[in-house]
Each structure stands twice: as structure tokens, then as C-alpha cells.
Amino acid sequence: MPTRLTWLIVVIASIAWPAASHACSCAEDPADLPTELRRARASAVAIYRARLLSVDPAAFGGKASVEVLEVFKGKVKPGDRLELPSGGGGDCSIAFKAGMEYLMYAQGESPDSVWHCSRTRPVSEGDAELSWLRTGRLPPVPVALQRESVSCEPCDIDKIGGRLMAAPGAAPGVWEWQPQAEASMKAGRPFLTRSDPDSSTERFVMVGRAFDGRPFELTQTPHYSVHTACEQKVHLRWCKRIEVSTPAPGMYPLFQCVEPGEASLQCDESTSRKASWQPLEALPSEPCNWYSPSEPSCILKSKPRALAKGAPVAPLLVCRPLSDAGNKRHSCRVEVTPMPLAAPPPPLPK
Numbered sequence: 001m002p003t004r005l006t007w008l009i010v011v012i013a014s015i016a017w018p019a020a021s022h023a024c025s026c027a028e029d030p031a032d033l034p035t036e037l038r039r040a041r042a043s044a045v046a047i048y049r050a051r052l053l054s055v056d057p058a059a060f061g062g063k064a065s066v067e068v069l070e071v072f073k074g075k076v077k078p079g080d081r082l083e084l085p086s087g088g089g090g091d092c093s094i095a096f097k098a099g100m101e102y103l104m105y106a107q108g109e110s111p112d113s114v115w116h117c118s119r120t121r122p123v124s125e126g127d128a129e130l131s132w133l134r135t136g137r138l139p140p141v142p143v144a145l146q147r148e149s150v151s152c153e154p155c156d157i158d159k160i161g162g163r164l165m166a167a168p169g170a171a172p173g174v175w176e177w178q179p180q181a182e183a184s185m186k187a188g189r190p191f192l193t194r195s196d197p198d199s200s201t202e203r204f205v206m207v208g209r210a211f212d213g214r215p216f217e218l219t220q221t222p223h224y225s226v227h228t229a230c231e232q233k234v235h236l237r238w239c240k241r242i243e244v245s246t247p248a249p250g251m252y253p254l255f256q257c258v259e260p261g262e263a264s265l266q267c268d269e270s271t272s273r274k275a276s277w278q279p280l281e282a283l284p285s286e287p288c289n290w291y292s293p294s295e296p297s298c299i300l301k302s303k304p305r306a307l308a309k310g311a312p313v314a315p316l317l318v319c320r321p322l323s324d325a326g327n328k329r330h331s332c333r334v335e336v337t338p339m340p341l342a343a344p345p346p347p348l349p350k
């Protein structure tokens with residue numbers, strides 16, 4: 001039986017982009033924050049802040065028009081207008097959004113060589129990395145860590161869909177890849193598969209046919225864009241029908257719910273969510289991903305590393321577990337004040 005991790009990796013590689021051979025893959029060599037910033041500055045041919053004027057919506061080979069606002073390195077000046085690769089597909093271009101400001105790291109031969117595997121990201125005034133580029137003063141570097149402990153009854157969209165596929169008393173069904181689901185649909189069998197046209201980082205959508213023949217749609221939010229664990233919900237909507245299309249030869253078929261009805265809540269993790277902040281601990285042995293100098297992502301082992309007696313405690317990383325990877329992957333932010341610990345339980349009655 002395929003796992004959710006397999007689903008996530010393979011679907012992104014082979015479905016979200018036209019072919020797996022075109023998938024974007026970035027070589028990662030994580031380090032501490034000062035090292036990552038210095039590496040990025042040294043390897044960039046140009047670094048500048050720019051406003052997105054317009055974006056070609058094409059997923060592949062698109063272009064984004066930008067106006068340079070501020071220059072930190074390279075042969076470019078404020079007021080210049082550049083055409084950058086855009087789209088967000090497997091060609092490693094970035095899915096730029098018009099009207100936003102970005103910090104651009106060009107890694108190539110010219111200032112328009114801006115790609116997904118650089119430090120390029122949206123920014124606003126007050127960003128710590130902008131301040132570093134302007135003044136040379138590094139952003140606050142954490143010396144300790146505090147994590148949130150979270151538990152709940154998880155929402156499993158696969159299991160919910162599997163129960164819809166099965167008649168009362170029967171074993172739940174399992175999801176299928178799109179080609180197998182298309183065969184099941186043609187044969188009139190129950191099925192469950194992903195709806196790519198409606199899925200995004202904010203929500204994960206699956207469609208299928210229930211044991212009684214009714215088509216349905218399941219939506220899990222906020223999916224993998226969630227910044228803390230145990231916040232997901234799953235809603236069910238019955239469809240008038242399900243449409244299947246094949247965008248190009250060799251691509252997986254696309255499933256979509258047509259005229260969905262009113263949504264009904266099937267699962268809500270927040271109703272059973274329990275969370276508490278743990279004591280301060282030492283920084284993780286493995287470097288975090290410092291894509292943002294104030295909001296890194298970190299892999300934390302289940303056993304905390306003891307903080308040495310008398311060691312400094314600020315600035316610190318405040319970390320919340322994400323909803324996947326067994327609560328090992330955390331979304332963190334740099335703070336100067338620890339979060340309050342959970343109150344001790346009341347004493348047992350004598």
C-alpha cells in the first residue's frame with residue numbers, strides 16, 4: 001500500500017510538473033545563519049530588491065517584469081526593468097506574484113538569472129536580511145531553543161475517503177493513482193484519487209466514487225502550508241459528477257468535481273488539540289534551513305539537547321511542530337523572550 005510520504009514526493013515530481021525528468025531539485029548544504037548569508041552573497045552575481053510589475057501566468061517558460069528598487073551587489077541600478085523567468089514549474093523558475101516586493105539573488109551570468117534554488121523570496125521593510133545587506137550587521141543569531149509540544153487526533157483524508165468507498169461493515173478502500181482511478185471509474189467501481197486542478201499548498205483535494213455510486217470531493221485544509229501541527233480539517237462535498245481530462249500525452253489524467261454541494265465537516269484536529277511550551281534546550285545538532293533569517297525551518301529530534309548551566313538563553317528559536325514527518329520538522333522564529341511554560345498540574349486530592 002502506498003504511503004502518504006510516497007504520495008507527496010512522487011506526485012509532486014511526476015504530476016505537478018509535465019514529467020519527472022523536468023522536476024526541480026536543489027542541492028542543499030545547510031549551515032548556520034551567518035555562513036548561509038555569506039555564501040549567498042559571495043555566490044550571487046547580483047543582489048537587489050525589486051517590485052513585481054507583471055507576471056506571465058504560464059507554468060513553463062513564463063516571464064515576470066520587475067522594477068529594481070535597491071541594489072546591494074552587481075551591475076544593475078535602481079529604476080532598471082528586467083524580465084525574469086517565472087512560472088514555478090519543474091524548470092526551477094519562481095512563481096512570482098505581481099505587486100509584491102522580492103529580495104533577488106541572481107546566480108548566473110546576469111542580474112536576470114534568478115531561480116528557485118537561490119535565497120530569492122518576498123520581503124517587506126524591516127526584514128532582517130535587508131538590514132544586513134545595508135549595514136553589514138548580522139541578524140540576531142539564536143543561542144538556545146524552545147519547542148512546543150502538540151498532540152491531537154489526526155485527520156486522515158485517506159481513511160475518510162476509504163470509508164466512503166466501502167459498504168457498511170466492509171473494509172475501507174484505498175486510494176489509487178490517477179490511471180488506476182480512471183480505470184475504476186470507467187468500470188463503475190468505487191475509487192479515491194487526487195484532484196490536481198483543485199489542490200495547492202493551502203489545500204489538498206481528493207475525489208472519488210462512494211460505494212453507492214455517488215461522486216464526492218474531500219478537501220483537507222490547510223494541508224502542507226500549515227505552520228503548526230493539529231490545525232487541519234477535512235470537509236466532504238457531494239458532486240453532480242466527476243470530470244476527467246488528460247492535458248497532454250504521457251501525463252496523468254486530471255480529476256475534478258463538478259458542481260459540488262454544501263460542505264460538511266468530517267474531521268477537525270483543533271477539537272482534540274493539546275499544546276504546551278517546553279523548557280529551554282540547546283540548539284539542534286543539525287543546522288536549520290535559514291531561507292528566512294527570522295523564520296527558519298528545523299528538524300528536531302524527539303529527545304531535547306540539554307542547555308548548559310549558565311548558558312545564554314537569548315536570542316532563541318521558538319519552534320512549533322508541523323503536521324507531517326512525525327512532528328520532527330518544525331517551523332521556527334527568532335525571539336528574545338521565551339514562551340511561558342505550561343502550568344503544573346494541580347495536586348491530586350488526598
